Amino acid sequence: MVILKKIRAASLIETLTASVLIIIVFMIASLSFNNIFTNHIKRDKSAIENRIKELEYLIIHNKLKIPYTEDFDSWEIEIITKNNLNIIIYNNDDTSHEKQLIINE
Incomplete structure (x- = not known):
């Protein structure tokens, strides 16, 4: 048991x-x-990075008039030319970024 x-x-x-x-x-x-x-x-920041790439493409193929400004979501994008360089400046309230674009013609 x-x-x-x-x-x-x-x-x-x-x-x-x-x-x-x-x-x-x-x-x-x-x-x-x-x-x-x-x-x-x-x-x-993937949306703003994609928009910057689109703008770079348009600049390279001469489809965009410079100087150029745009509001994208909460970002302000400005493209200017200094010393034969296209400079892309984009910023929002917190940060500011600058990117130089060299075009070989």
Whole structure:
């Protein structure tokens, strides 16, 4: 005959404490992931980089009159010529970038 050993069960307080700790860990993890994804979306500059590439193409193929200004989303794009160099300046409230475009003719 098999003798069954008694298994000591956890009390209700122990179960609630473990559940609360697990919930707290998951909340901290979800807030961290949310912060990471939000920062990634805010720093995404692929749209402005694609627009700059389009403008470079238009400059190279003489389809764009210089000086040129444009508002693209929250970015201001300005293209000027200095010393036979086309300079593309684009900025928003936080940052300003400058890119020189040399055209071999």
